[in-house]
Amino acid sequence: MKSEQYLVLHGLAIKKYATADAVAGIMGLDPEHVASVLREATARGRVLEANGKYSLTPTTRIALASDYSRHCADLRESQPFAKAYEEFERVNSTLKVLITHWQTVDIAGSAITNDHADTAYDSRIIDRLGDLHERADRILAEFARHLPRLQIYRDKLSTALERAEDGALEWVSDAKIESYHTLWFELHEDLLCMLGRTRVE
Known part of the structure; x- marks a missing residue:
């Protein structure tokens, strides 16, 4: 998992259900970049979107949890x-x-x-x-x-x-x-x- 994608998904794991701007704000990332990453993740079925807010799929949450040991x-x-x-x-x-x-x-x-x-x-x-x-x-x-x-x-x-x-x-x-x-x-x-x-x- 690319480090930039990891940070976006990590921010979403913390927020649970949030807009791209909210994730960007807590991670210190560019909002447009976060929105782009989340749109791509949604298209790939890794993230769910509803009314402009995003959440991790259960599968993505499990994959992210296992990835922390490497990133952290x-x-x-x-x-x-x-x-x-x-x-x-x-x-x-x-x-x-x-x-x-x-x-x-x-x-x-x-x-x-x-x-x-x-x-x-x-x-x-x-x-x-x-x-x-x-x-x-x-x-x-x-x-x-x-x-x-x-x-x-x-x-x-x-x-x-x-x-x-x-x-x-x-x-x-x-x-x-x-x-x-x-x-x-x-x-x-x-x-x-x-x-x-x-x-x-």
């Missing part, structure tokens, strides 16, 4: 990268708790959906997210040192946090945009694919 051999053998990944997983556990606190509030011992009416509560969670990002940023920098394209996540996560801190609450966890939680989830998926790991729910 250096990362899999890197002890510094493995150490950074383990630190990332520890921060990930903290983030999962934080997002739960963002999405729900405790009322008389019961967790109910956060309607975001309590601005003080939301502000405390966003402050915690800022503290978490300070811990994470060193890890993100280490990832980017080994694989420069991962700097995209670092930049996008900082932007999402800044927007949330400026009062746009949807940038914390809204799945329809590149919110902090959405980007973090995609970075995690990126790492899992490359390292051949399995997500622990």
Whole structure:
């Protein structure tokens, strides 16, 4: 598999179901080139297209999974990268708790959906997210040192946090945009694919 095609398909594996522009944005590739690769892959039956969005076929997903060992051999053998990944997983556990606190509030011992009416509560969670990002940023920098394209996540996560801190609450966890939680989830998926790991729910 050509490296350029691999990156496009890898981006689609992370996004699951996405436009060419979305794949290009997360992989740092030219959108027109990504669109061309996806059109060719669709014609060859490797990718499915519906309403301008693409997804991998099951066969392509399996083939891509087996191809990671070749494309990502250096990362899999890197002890510094493995150490950074383990630190990332520890921060990930903290983030999962934080997002739960963002999405729900405790009322008389019961967790109910956060309607975001309590601005003080939301502000405390966003402050915690800022503290978490300070811990994470060193890890993100280490990832980017080994694989420069991962700097995209670092930049996008900082932007999402800044927007949330400026009062746009949807940038914390809204799945329809590149919110902090959405980007973090995609970075995690990126790492899992490359390292051949399995997500622990």
